[in-house]
Amino acid sequence: xxxxxxxxxxxxxxxxxxxxxxxxxxxxxxxxxxxxxxxxxxxxxxxxxxxxxxxxxxxxxxxxxxxxxxxxxxxxxxxxxxxxxxxxxxxxxxxxxxxxxxxxxxxxxxxxxxxxxxxxxxxxxxxxxxxxxxxxxxxxxxxxxxxxxxxxxxxxxxxxxxxxxxxxxxxxxxxxxxxxxxxxxxxxxxxxxxxxxxxxxxxxxxxxxxxxxxxxxxxxxxxxxxxxxxxxxxxxxxxxxxxxxxxxxxxxxxxxxxxxxxxxxxxxxxxxxxxxxxxxxxxxxxxxxxxxxxxxxxxxxxxxxxxxxxxxxxxxxxxxxxxxxxxxxxxxxxxxxxxxxxxxxxxxxxxxxxxxxxxxxxxxxxxxxxxxxxxxxxxxxxxxxxxxxxxxxxxxxxxxxxxxxxxxxxxxxxxxxxxxxxxxxxxxxxxxxxxxxxxxxxxxxxxxxxxxxxxxxxxxxxxxxxxxxxxxxxxxxxxxxxxxxxxxxxxxxxxxxxxxxxxxxxxxxxxxxxxxxxxxxxxxxxxxxxxxxxxxxxxxxxxxxxxxxxxxxxxxxxxxxxxxxxxxxxxxxxxxxxxxxxxxxxxxxxxxxxxxxxxxxxxxxxxxxxxxxxxxxxxxxxx
Amino acid sequence: xxxxxxxxxxxxxxxxxxxxxxxxxxxxxxxxxxxxxxxxxxxxxxxxxxxxxxxxxxxxxxxxxxxxxxxxxxxxxxxxxxxxxxxxxxxxxxxxxxxxxxxxxxxxxxxxxxxxxxxxxxxxxxxxxxxxxxxxxxxxxxxxxxxxxxxxxxxxxxxxxxxxxxxxxxxxxxxxxxxxxxxxxxxxxxxxxxxxxxxxxxxxxxxxxxxxxxxxxxxxxxxxxxxxxxxxxxxxxxxxxxxxxxxxxxxxxxxxxxxxxxxxxxxxxxxxxxxxxxxxxxxxxxxxxxxxxxxxxxxxxxxxxxxxxxxxxxxxxxxxxxxxxxxxxxxxxxxxxx
Numbered sequence: 001x002x003x004x005x006x007x008x009x010x011x012x013x014x015x016x017x018x019x020x021x022x023x024x025x026x027x028x029x030x031x032x033x034x035x036x037x038x039x040x041x042x043x044x045x046x047x048x049x050x051x052x053x054x055x056x057x058x059x060x061x062x063x064x065x066x067x068x069x070x071x072x073x074x075x076x077x078x079x080x081x082x083x084x085x086x087x088x089x090x091x092x093x094x095x096x097x098x099x100x101x102x103x104x105x106x107x108x109x110x111x112x113x114x115x116x117x118x119x120x121x122x123x124x125x126x127x128x129x130x131x132x133x134x135x136x137x138x139x140x141x142x143x144x145x146x147x148x149x150x151x152x153x154x155x156x157x158x159x160x161x162x163x164x165x166x167x168x169x170x171x172x173x174x175x176x177x178x179x180x181x182x183x184x185x186x187x188x189x190x191x192x193x194x195x196x197x198x199x200x201x202x203x204x205x206x207x208x209x210x211x212x213x214x215x216x217x218x219x220x221x222x223x224x225x226x227x228x229x230x231x232x233x234x235x236x237x238x239x240x241x242x243x244x245x246x247x248x249x250x251x252x253x254x255x256x257x258x259x260x261x262x263x264x265x266x267x268x269x270x271x272x273x274x275x276x277x278x279x280x281x282x283x284x285x286x287x288x289x290x291x292x293x294x295x296x297x298x299x300x301x302x303x304x305x306x307x308x309x310x311x312x313x314x315x316x317x318x319x320x321x322x323x324x325x326x327x328x329x330x331x332x333x334x335x336x337x338x339x340x341x342x343x344x345x346x347x348x349x350x351x352x353x354x355x356x357x358x359x360x361x362x363x364x365x366x367x368x369x370x371x372x373x374x375x376x377x378x379x380x381x382x383x384x385x386x387x388x389x390x391x392x393x394x395x396x397x398x399x400x401x402x403x404x405x406x407x408x409x410x411x412x413x414x415x416x417x418x419x420x421x422x423x424x425x426x427x428x429x430x431x432x433x434x435x436x437x438x439x440x441x442x443x444x445x446x447x448x449x450x451x452x453x454x455x456x457x458x459x460x461x462x463x464x465x466x467x468x469x470x471x472x473x474x475x476x477x478x479x480x481x482x483x484x485x486x487x488x489x490x491x492x493x494x495x496x497x498x499x500x501x502x503x504x505x506x507x508x509x510x511x512x513x514x515x516x517x518x519x520x521x522x523x524x525x526x527x528x529x530x531x532x533x534x535x536x537x538x539x540x541x542x543x544x545x546x547x548x549x550x551x552x553x554x555x556x557x558x559x560x561x562x563x564x565x566x567x568x569x570x571x572x573x574x575x576x577x578x579x580x581x582x583x584x585x586x587x588x589x590x591x592x593x594x595x596x597x598x599x600x601x602x603x604x605x606x607x608x609x610x611x612x613x614x615x616x617x618x619x620x621x622x623x
Numbered sequence: 624x625x626x627x628x629x630x631x632x633x634x635x636x637x638x639x640x641x642x643x644x645x646x647x648x649x650x651x652x653x654x655x656x657x658x659x660x661x662x663x664x665x666x667x668x669x670x671x672x673x674x675x676x677x678x679x680x681x682x683x684x685x686x687x688x689x690x691x692x693x694x695x696x697x698x699x700x701x702x703x704x705x706x707x708x709x710x711x712x713x714x715x716x717x718x719x720x721x722x723x724x725x726x727x728x729x730x731x732x733x734x735x736x737x738x739x740x741x742x743x744x745x746x747x748x749x750x751x752x753x754x755x756x757x758x759x760x761x762x763x764x765x766x767x768x769x770x771x772x773x774x775x776x777x778x779x780x781x782x783x784x785x786x787x788x789x790x791x792x793x794x795x796x797x798x799x800x801x802x803x804x805x806x807x808x809x810x811x812x813x814x815x816x817x818x819x820x821x822x823x824x825x826x827x828x829x830x831x832x833x834x835x836x837x838x839x840x841x842x843x844x845x846x847x848x849x850x851x852x853x854x855x856x857x858x859x860x861x862x863x864x865x866x867x868x869x870x871x872x873x874x875x876x877x878x879x880x881x882x883x884x885x886x887x888x889x890x891x892x893x894x895x896x897x898x899x900x901x902x903x904x905x906x907x908x909x910x911x912x913x914x915x916x917x918x919x920x921x922x923x924x925x926x927x928x929x930x931x932x933x934x935x936x937x938x939x940x941x942x943x944x945x946x947x948x949x950x951x952x953x954x955x956x957x958x959x960x961x
Contacts, residue, residue: 092796192674196663196681196706272712288800290911291792321796324909327776328791331784337796463922494922499661 088339088622089316091603093613094323094332096343096467106271107284109242110186111199118320120614121295122169123242123278126160126179127233131308131615135607137364137417141234144305145174145243145279147219149233155565158223158232159216166302168245169276169283176215181246183213183223185265193262199271209528227528228562230570235524244270245277281313281617293320310618318613326467333358333598342608344596345467346406352598359601364417366516366610367466367593368410369473373586376538378508379445379454383547383584388439389510390588392484393477394431398590402472410592412578413515414571423575427582436484447485455487459501459511462492467596470512477512477590505538512590527562539586547584554580626952633948637941644937645699645930649692652926659926660684699934705927707920714931717916722935723806724793725905725912728835729897731809731828736836736843737890743840744847744886745879751852759844766841775834775907782830789826791909798823831908835901839893843886850882857881883954891947892940899936 109123126146133140149160166174211224252269255261269275276284282295295318304310323329332338349360373380395409412424445453460474474490481488541548561573597608605619660678679685704714747756782788801811808824863873902914920928
């Protein structure tokens with residue numbers, strides 16, 4: 001008997017018929033399901049009558065790149081997108097690999113790290129970014145909930161008038177009491193007792209600078225400092241300084257038995273229960289933590305500073321959904337299931353520009369990548385070696401090749417879009433190999449028998465930031481330094497191990513580290529802490545006696561900057577400090593990241609900012 | 624040896640294994656040169672000595688290691704795994720929220736894998752070296768060779784981008800999840816009587832499950848084929864045929880049952896590995912399961928989460944093995960006596 005007959009006899013006709021029915025039914029169900037229209041929350045809506053008056057989307061900053069899409073010149077196999085042609089009232093936004101998708105970041109604006117994402121849609125601060133400047137790719141801070149402010153000559157007393165007629169989402173009016181409560185809640189509440197209950201530890205690094213907050217009248221508050229905080233209005237734009245509805249939050253304060261009945265200051269309500277105590281243009285509608293966050297337009301929104309003549313936000317609903325995978329984000333965007341996707345890889349943005357149904361945006365961001373060096377021991381102790389490394393690098397190549405055009409050159413701390421950023425952005429020319437070799441020889445590091453001057457570890461982190469891959473930059477730095485016979489050995493480590501090396505100044509090594517910079521609102525804090533209190537990875541007179549005079553000058557300039565009469569003067573002095581640091585110090589910025597955003601071509605007047613959709617949301621419409 | 628005694632002995636061994644894993648993971652986390660308080664507080668928070676002291680005391684990290692171990696084991700026995708230093712939620716709650724998603728995905732992937740693998744394995748064995756065998760071999764090799772994340776992206780491209788079938792996530796955008804009863808969307812939506820949600824969840828689970836199951840399909844298919852071929856050559860099969868038994872009875876009752884020992888062993892471990900190893904698939908499909916949680920925990924050096932997830936995976940493997948052992952006794956009663 002043949003094997004075929006064995007098997008035929010192994011199943012009965014009835015069984016064969018059942019299997020056939022199941023297969024046919026499965027195929028039928030599959031075809032049916034595949035042809036079902038995707039369930040979307042789109043309904044028709046009339047276009048708002050108010051047209052934004054200021055919708056300048058062309059860029060003036062040279063490095064700001066708005067990549068408009070063109071019809072593909074090559075044949076690309078695509079399908080017709082299923083994007084509905086009706087006007088949508090729901091904007092679906094996704095950020096690839098968004099941290100809020102993996103942790104229980106709730107709705108407490110004082111969580112550090114909440115400054116991006118949706119928090120600025122719900123909560124507002126006394127100061128924020130000027131939306132008109134943002135559209136030009138510039139970052140400028142203006143009063144927002146604050147109407148006006150004055151500062152004493154010693155810059156220690158700030159008197160701030162709050163706008164009248166602003167309502168919280170609860171309907172409560174915004175008054176000075178809310179401002180005082182919000183500030184005291186963040187700065188002076190005893191968070192330490194419930195430290196492990198919080199999503200992130202409270203970074204109370206500045207209480208020494210703050211004397212207190214005082215109510216002058218119902219719409220005037222006074223902030224008293226005992227040391228100058230540079231760029232203080234920028235600092236006040238940090239979401240940490242968001243104004244919460246004091247009546248609502250107080251009503252939800254509770255004690256935590258797990259922490260010795262300590263007060264939670266409304267943290268449970270705001271963070272874990274996703275309470276909404278903001279004044280922003282959107283209020284919380286529905287949240288499925290780590291899965292989907294839906295916000296609804298706040299119809300009683302005060303409308304922003306009158307002089308800006310902002311439109312009412314066009315979209316009634318905004319939905320944030322996480323996407324982990326770059327390719328998945330691309331598919332979702334092209335199919336119209338998601339309207340805005342941020343943090344694409346730079347290559348993806350290029351690829352997307354071929355599709356007429358999407359547009360791409362690459363604009364200035366507050367993120368930079370620095371190449372850092374420890375200065376206590378080894379070759380990097382010598383400033384000439386450090387400078388030679390900075391001179392040997394080819395910054396243009398780093399950004400075009402490793403950054404795939406998704407980053408641009410900026411050697412100082414100020415990044416494109418920021419005031420006076422050009423000052424030190426090209427302090428070093430590209431690949432000054434001969435000069436670098438000369439310096440290395442002078443420093444006493446000749447080429448050894450193994451063909452290298454010296455070997456040194458270059459620590460990197462594996463996870464990309466904003467679509468830019470550290471490892472690519474690291475490998476190219478290695479290749480570039482090989483030209484001056486320095487063997488940089490890239491070592492990719494996960495975050496905990498990485499920092500174990502970074503915070504061990506005794507280890508002679510280099511590392512590539514991302515940083516947020518001016519005018520990011522938390523920069524004033526860094527200026528007061530990292531710059532003002534810590535020796536920089538061994539960069540001090542003890543380890544660097546040969547440049548003691550430069551370091552003395554640096555600290556003198558630092559104090560001058562802190563005590564300068566205004567922020568414009570501070571910026572000038574800051575650049576002088578930066579020049580010393582670039583020449584002798586432990587870092588150079590190798591890349592300024594650009595936002596990598598793809599968005600549906602039906603979105604008009606779209607731009608993306610450090611606050612992501614805020615305040616673009618007042619301008620964006622759907623056609 | 625009675626079946627009950629056999630099972631009890633296996634359970635006891637399983638408990639010892641789990642305890643060993645618990646101890647080992649505790650030791651490993653202590654050997655990592657990383658201060659968990661620093662991980663928790665960050666570089667800024669570490670500059671506040673009072674805060675550091677407070678957290679150190681709260682976590683009993685100021686006590687000797689043996690005392691920390693006893694404290695930890697005591698907590699585990701009480702079902703307290705502490706708070707995740709990353710999500711800040713109680714780890715047990717995090718796992719409870721994410722575990723059903725992973726289990727649902729793994730079960731579905733397992734069913735898909737078995738539905739394809741066993742029949743193709745039988746067909747390949749019965750039609751040995753015939754076109755169907757060659758076809759099955761090629762498919763198996765492709766299935767085994769392709770990395771899951773690649774399959775995931777490919778399936779998303781074909782089924783979602785081109786055909787518009789279903790994208791990532793557990794449900795379509797705008798679809799509300801069913802009321803939480805079991806955490807399995809497929810079951811909860813039926814309990815609630817929401818058939819649209821059920822079909823949507825079914826659509827969404829198909830691609831990640833296929834991705835997760837495809838590698839296992841190839842291997843299990845080849846394993847079934849070779850095991851069945853070997854058994855089909857045995858004398859007792861010839862005897863069965865000579866006795867005039869129907870071919871169906873010969874293959875299913877005599878041959879397949881004996882051939883299944885090796886595939887069942889693999890399937891048991893496979894299910895365990897699917898539960899613990901769906902990391903890449905969950906990442907590609909934005910599937911809020913345990914796999915993603917594990918990755919986040921490892922990257923964040925989140926000790927409570929790492930300890931708890933490792934323990935859960937150890938328990939899954941132990942239980943899978945236990946089930947396999949019990950299945951042996953049903954498939955082949957000689958195992959009980961051995």
